[in-house]
Amino acid sequence: MVRLARLREALSVAEDDPDLVRSQLQAFSRQIPLIYFMLIVNTTAVAITHLGSAPAWLSIYIPVVLCALCVVRSARWWTVRHRVITDDQAAPELRKLIWLVGLFGVAFSSWSLLLFPYGTAFEQSQVAFYMATTMVGCVFCLMHLRAASLLLLSIVVLSFSGFLIFTHSPVFIAMAVDMTLVGFALAVIILLYYRTFAGVVHARRELQISQQKTQRLSDDNFRLASIDSLTDLPNRRSFFASLRAMSELALSTGDGFNVGLIDLDGFKQVNDIYGHACGDLVLQEVGLRLLELAEPGLFFARLGGDEFGILVQYKLSNEKLVELGARICEALSRPYRVAGNVAELSGTIGWAAFPEAGTTVAQVFERADAALYVGKEGRRGTPVIFSTEHETRIRRSSLVTQELRHADLESELFLEFQPIYDLFTHRPTGLEALGRWHNARLGAVKPEEFIRIAERTELILRITEILLHKALDEVSRWPCELYLSFNLSAIDISTSARARRLIDIVTQSGVPPHRVSFEITETAVTRDFEQAHSALTMIKQAGCRVSLDDFGTGYSSLSYVHRLPFDTIKIDRSFVTDIDSNSASKKIVKSVLDLCRNLGLECVVEGLETATQAEVVKTLGARAVQGYLFSRPMRASAVAAYLQTALAQADAVEAQP
Structure with a gap:
């Protein structure tokens, strides 16, 4: 019973392992041209040598039909060789292929057995040699398809060995015994090879699963490293990475872009009056409002605390920049519901243009910060664009800072x-x-x-x-x-x-x-x-x-x-x-x-x-x-x-x- 169960398993399709079935089909697909080439060449050679000794229907018509089938199958393979087989298609495709191998095995074996009685001993030996070499070649081409290769091996060995034994010729009986032993050895080789092949497929699958898990973990880690967990906006690290990439691209193409910094006015009072938990809720709401304003080329990030960054990946005129800033400020100035109360906040924005305000990441960010500072001093709740006046302030501030440090x-x-x-x-x-x-x-x-x-x-x-x-x-x-x-x-x-x-x-x-x-x-x-x-x-x-x-x-x-x-x-x-x-x-x-x-x-x-x-x-x-x-x-x-x-x-x- 155990042996019968093993035999049934060996001749069946692994329905529960579609990945293995797909791998079998993909591996066999590369052998198809070779198997049909062997069948056409070997069949043609045997048919030619029997033209004078066998009737036309055996030496011409049947070989032509068999070779035509091989050509048709080769042509079909050529048209579908790049198709992708899904898991649902794999098992039916393999079962169809096993049936096709069985039919081809019966057809070519029957033709060989019908042809064997004609001709001299040399021609009969050629037919026996044809069956043996073609069988071995085809079995090796079918090594990835365990069920198909064992089926073909059984059809050829059983039919031809039995036929040779019934000839009662010692030579042919010896050939039958030899073919049977070789067939048994081939069956063992097929089983061992299939086990190795299946092991490789399973190991590859485990590796892919492991890589996918590693990739998911890496993606999760990247998200944690690049996304602010409170607001779901990109964080400071992501902001500066994008800013560096944009500056490099702009320098190479000669284009420009705009950088903005947002600071919330009155957020400190929310934290002090209502507590940090309520402050976090306000920041979450700010993140949602900024995400609603996001569009292709407009990138928001949380830089820390109540400070947010903006990247406009294209150049805007000052009028358009002020208009965009006013739209953002208006969204941020809408009332916030906090602990059953209403909190009034506003957002001040400092804008700087690349490369006019600065040709490095540090410079353009510093210029945007300078514009923000000017806005916080006297124009809260509005956008401020960096200007030469701000540049003068920065230089003066830098000079005063330097002198103060060394005074x-x-x-x-x-x-x-x-x-x-x-x-x-x-x-x-x-x-x-x-x-x-x-x-x-x-x-x-x-x-x-x-x-x-x-x-x-x-x-x-x-x-x-x-x-x-x-x-x-x-x-x-x-x-x-x-x-x-x-x-x-x-x-x-x-x-x-x-x-x-x-x-x-x-x-x-x-x-x-x-x-x-x-x-x-x-x-x-x-x-x-x-x-x-x-x-x-x-x-x-x-x-x-x-x-x-x-x-x-x-x-x-x-x-x-x-x-x-x-x-x-x-x-x-x-x-x-x-x-x-x-x-x-x-x-x-x-x-x-x-x-x-x-x-x-x-x-x-x-x-x-x-x-x-x-x-x-x-x-x-x-x-x-x-x-x-x-x-x-x-x-x-x-x-x-x-x-x-x-x-x-x-x-x-x-x-x-």
């Missing part, structure tokens, strides 16, 4: 002081220290210029320490009732260690901490609210005072007033400029003054330049003020004379009846 800051930095004045006592109550820098090469550099660069390079830490030491040294010479107001940057309170360093400097100076008030802007607070809260609390616990500077110029000032340990709020000068004529400004200042009074905070009104303004804010309830009306910033050497004069004038006013 002798101890000797080049100095302070100017502007008094904080009491409208009721007519006396100065403190002085604000204002950092100044005079460089041998650049001359006097505006504070807003070098402070911004110092913050970007973290040189601000060194500058803060130097200026704080100088300021505290001056405070020791002032009357004890005067306090120092000193400005800090976001970098100065970005870690607890940096905040501790400020406290240590105050402690080591010998100046009582209550005479030192550190000013911080709302923008600096919003960079990292939790860290700012920790640092300012530490400063307050050390005995120093804390002031919120430029109140009203940020996004959510009121949300920070009650959450941070402020002692003082300074109303920005922008609300005072037209306070004597603008009722809205009066109401705003009055509201802030009332807020401070209710919260027990001191309030300083900045930017007073006229007596009328001073009278208005005094009427509104202001007491502490600051501005050019009382004094312009002065060098440290002029402070003593100013104080002497100011205090004398105050005494004189008090002495009046």
Whole structure:
């Protein structure tokens, strides 16, 4: 039973392994011309030698029909030799081929057996030789088709060996035995070869599966390395890879393209108010909106945080670029649903053109960043295209950065002081220290210029320490009732260690901490609210005072007033400029003054330049003020004379009846 099952398996088609069947057919397809060539040549040779000894129907007609069938089959093979066989077609095709081999085997064997009795012993030996050599050749051509080759071998060996045995000729009987043994050996060879062939096919399939898995893993890794997991946009790595490829192509073809950088305005406040989980949801929504705008040649990416990149793979005019930027900004400015509330954000875009703005990846990206910076300064929520004016800013910024890095800051930095004045006592109550820098090469550099660069390079830490030491040294010479107001940057309170360093400097100076008030802007607070809260609390616990500077110029000032340990709020000068004529400004200042009074905070009104303004804010309830009306910033050497004069004038006013 086991042997019968094995025989049945050997003569059957591997229906459950279509890949193996297809491989069998593909391998046999290459042998088809050879097998038909052997059949035509060998049959023609035997037929010619029997023309005079066998009847015409055996020596001419049947050989012609058999050879014609071989030619027809060869022609069909030629027409379909490049076809692709599917898994569904493979098994039926192989079964049809096995039947065809059986029919050809029966046909050629029958013709040989009918021809054998005619002619001399030499001609009979030729027929036996023809059967043996043709069988061996065809079997080797059919080696890949186990069932077909075994079927052909069985038909030829059984029919011809049986026929030779019944001739009762010792020679032919010996030939029959020899053919049977050779047939058995060929059968073993076929089975062994097929097993090896099937093993190779299976090994190749396993290798392909392994390669496919490896490729899928590689594709997954590439996706993880190239796609931002939060927004499904290409990430920073993918952005710069595309940017490099586009720049190389543009340089070789002479074409151009545009690069854009997007920064979300107000995103920091979403994180601080609603938490980072809600911030992530906003970023996901931004990604969806940008993907909706994507089109052939327009490529968006998330570069990190709330910064996104744009690549326009073709050159746009400035008008078209502004139009595209406005469309993107409009999409980003639509309200966002966050934790059941509505968040209002906007996007500012900086554009730069390649190669006009820069001929390298670094240059064009830097130019786009410069345009973005200009937009963030004064044109938030709009697109800004890089121009020569921005180029001048970049060169100036680069020069200032270089000089700042190599400057002798101890000797080049100095302070100017502007008094904080009491409208009721007519006396100065403190002085604000204002950092100044005079460089041998650049001359006097505006504070807003070098402070911004110092913050970007973290040189601000060194500058803060130097200026704080100088300021505290001056405070020791002032009357004890005067306090120092000193400005800090976001970098100065970005870690607890940096905040501790400020406290240590105050402690080591010998100046009582209550005479030192550190000013911080709302923008600096919003960079990292939790860290700012920790640092300012530490400063307050050390005995120093804390002031919120430029109140009203940020996004959510009121949300920070009650959450941070402020002692003082300074109303920005922008609300005072037209306070004597603008009722809205009066109401705003009055509201802030009332807020401070209710919260027990001191309030300083900045930017007073006229007596009328001073009278208005005094009427509104202001007491502490600051501005050019009382004094312009002065060098440290002029402070003593100013104080002497100011205090004398105050005494004189008090002495009046």
